[in-house]
Amino acid sequence: VHDSFFDLGGHSLLATRLISRIRAVLSVEISLRDLFDTPTVAELSHRVSNAGAARPVLRAGERPERLPLSFAQQRLWFLDQVEGPSATYNIPLAITLNGPLDIDALTSALDDVVARHEALRTVLPTAQGEPHQHILPTDHIRTDLPVVQTDPANLDEALTQAASRTFALDSQIPFRATLFALAETRHVLLIV
Structure with missing residues (x-):
C-alpha cells in the first residue's frame, strides 16, 4: 500500500489505464497528475475520497436529416x-x-x-x-x-x-x- 506505482514498474500507459479503471469502478474523477503526485495506494486513496464524481458518459444525440456544412x-x-x-x-x-x-x-x-x-x-x-x-x-x-x-x-x-x-x-x-x-x-x- 505504501510502494510507489512507478517504483513497481508503472509507466504512463499503465497510469492511463489505471485512471480509467478507477473512473469506471469507483465513479470518481482523478487526473494523471493526481497519480503522479500521489503514487501509492495509501496516498491515492485520500485523493480518491476527496475527488469529484466522474463526468457522465457522452451519448450521441439525434441528428437532423440534413446536417449543414462546416x-x-x-x-x-x-x-x-x-x-x-x-x-x-x-x-x-x-x-x-x-x-x-x-x-x-x-x-x-x-x-x-x-x-x-x-x-x-x-x-x-x-x-x-x-x-x-x-x-x-x-x-x-x-x-x-x-x-x-x-x-x-x-x-x-x-x-x-x-x-x-x-x-x-x-x-x-x-x-x-x-x-x-x-x-x-x-x-x-x-x-x-
Whole structure:
C-alpha cells in the first residue's frame, strides 16, 4: 500500500489505464497528475475520497436529416462548383512497407480507420440547391484497395498520377488508398 506505482514498474500507459479503471469502478474523477503526485495506494486513496464524481458518459444525440456544412466544407464545395473538381486540397501520404504483406489485413485496417472517423465517411450531396453533409453508415463502407504493379523507376510518376485524382464530393468519400507493388516484399501504400 505504501510502494510507489512507478517504483513497481508503472509507466504512463499503465497510469492511463489505471485512471480509467478507477473512473469506471469507483465513479470518481482523478487526473494523471493526481497519480503522479500521489503514487501509492495509501496516498491515492485520500485523493480518491476527496475527488469529484466522474463526468457522465457522452451519448450521441439525434441528428437532423440534413446536417449543414462546416465553413471548411462550404469553401471546398463552393470551389468545386465554381472551378470544377480539383486535386488542390488532396493530402497524399505515401508509406513504404517492407516485408511480407497481408493485403486483406491491410484493407481491414483501412476499413477500421474509415469506420472510426465520420469525416472520412462524409459526402456532400445537394438537395433543393443546398449542399449538406451525409455521413454514410459504417456498414456501407468497404475500402477498395487496388494493387498496382510498378517498378521503382516509375513509382514517382505513378504516385503523382494517383494523388492527382479528384473526388466527387457529392458521392465519394474523401478517402482513397492505392497499393503499389514494387516487389513481393516491397510495397508503397498511398493514402489520399
